[in-house]
Amino acid sequence: MNPSFTLRNKRVWVAGHRGLVGSAIVRRLAREGCEVVTAPRESVDLRRPEQLERWMRDVRPQAVFLAAARVGGIYANDTRPAEFIYDNLAIQTTVVEAARRYDVEKMLLMGSSCIYPRMAPQPIPEEALLTGPLEPTNQWYAIAKIAGLMTGQAYRRQYGCDFISVMPSNLYGPGDNFDLMQSHVVPALIVKAHNAKLANAPHIDVWGTGTVRREFLYVDDAADGMVYFMQNYSDEKIVNLGPGGDVPIRELVQLVCDVVGFKGQLRFDTSKPDGTPRKMVDTSYAESLGWRAKTPLKQGLEETYRWFLDNVGPQRAVA
Ligand code: GFB
Numbered sequence: 001m002n003p004s005f006t007l008r009n010k011r012v013w014v015a016g017h018r019g020l021v022g023s024a025i026v027r028r029l030a031r032e033g034c035e036v037v038t039a040p041r042e043s044v045d046l047r048r049p050e051q052l053e054r055w056m057r058d059v060r061p062q063a064v065f066l067a068a069a070r071v072g073g074i075y076a077n078d079t080r081p082a083e084f085i086y087d088n089l090a091i092q093t094t095v096v097e098a099a100r101r102y103d104v105e106k107m108l109l110m111g112s113s114c115i116y117p118r119m120a121p122q123p124i125p126e127e128a129l130l131t132g133p134l135e136p137t138n139q140w141y142a143i144a145k146i147a148g149l150m151t152g153q154a155y156r157r158q159y160g161c162d163f164i165s166v167m168p169s170n171l172y173g174p175g176d177n178f179d180l181m182q183s184h185v186v187p188a189l190i191v192k193a194h195n196a197k198l199a200n201a202p203h204i205d206v207w208g209t210g211t212v213r214r215e216f217l218y219v220d221d222a223a224d225g226m227v228y229f230m231q232n233y234s235d236e237k238i239v240n241l242g243p244g245g246d247v248p249i250r251e252l253v254q255l256v257c258d259v260v261g262f263k264g265q266l267r268f269d270t271s272k273p274d275g276t277p278r279k280m281v282d283t284s285y286a287e288s289l290g291w292r293a294k295t296p297l298k299q300g301l302e303e304t305y306r307w308f309l310d311n312v313g314p315q316r317a318v319a
Helices: 022-030 049-059 073-077 079-103 134-161 185-199 219-232 249-260 284-288 298-312
Strands: 011-014 035-037 063-066 105-108 161-168 171-174 203-207 216-218 240-242 265-269
Touching: 011 022, 022 171, 022 219, 049 079, 063 079, 063 219, 073 079, 073 134, 079 105, 079 134, 105 134, 105 219, 134 161, 161 219, 171 185, 171 219, 171 298, 185 203, 185 249, 185 298, 203 249, 216 219, 216 298, 219 240, 240 284, 249 265, 249 298
Parallel strands: 011 035, 011 063, 063 105, 105 161, 161 240, 171 216, 203 265
Antiparallel strands: none
């Protein structure tokens, strides 16, 4: 299949346009000269084929970014496994089949670095997929995402659909979910440091030991990568997206506290799970195809805190 595909003058559906990634893709597509379409949440439940197919029949998107998913941080994943596996399997199956039936020319599916085995070699090459057991705290989500990328591969093989998949590392940025029971670590720490600063609190609670490492990709970089690969890639092989470097959680907390201006102590709550010890993706394949991330972590955190202040703060945020 031809790797070059232009979005110009195309009708492009961003599935999940209200989420962290979907909203960043919509922002990024403003430069591509395409028509962005979105499915109204009230009438189109992406888990229900009949609702989606009615909408597809009317709207006929030519390209699709599948960024709709049930997502959450370590606590949400660990405590709501049924929602994470069911919703993601259902959304992916429904959207992939509808894209085939309604002749979508190109679709990009989004996975996550948690698809790789817990003890994968670091940095993790794409070939590590399915070579070992998954991290228990997010295995339900990971299994659904593995099924998603393989559904795309199967449709490519059997029906010749031009479906591709990318696997970003942990994402953060403007538009994130700041609810502490659902969020990932970056928005959680922003809320905690911000609230503690306003309350003049002596410390903040950080989950786990702080020694595990994570790799944080700024969401506008991720969206840029997705738009790039949509237009310049057509293959069954999955593509890792990452900034090319990870940090221990302790160092991330320090950075967030600097950005927010909180000067108190850190208290590590080791009754909370650490999750996987490390998941840094090998980005050499993406780089060989001509793409790399741009935004340094400190700068991305500053942008995210600014967005938080404008949209969630500056009053005491939800605890
Ligand atoms: O971002 P996070 O929830 O997701 O947690 P995972 C990353 C690390 O930060 C873990 C620690 O070691 C957490 O224990 N952490 C410290 C905190 N303080 C906090 C806090 O206040 N809130 C949160 N949430 N974490 C998710 C997966 O794993 O990553 C998903 O569950 C998905 O499936 C996503 O893949 C990208 O990196 O551990």
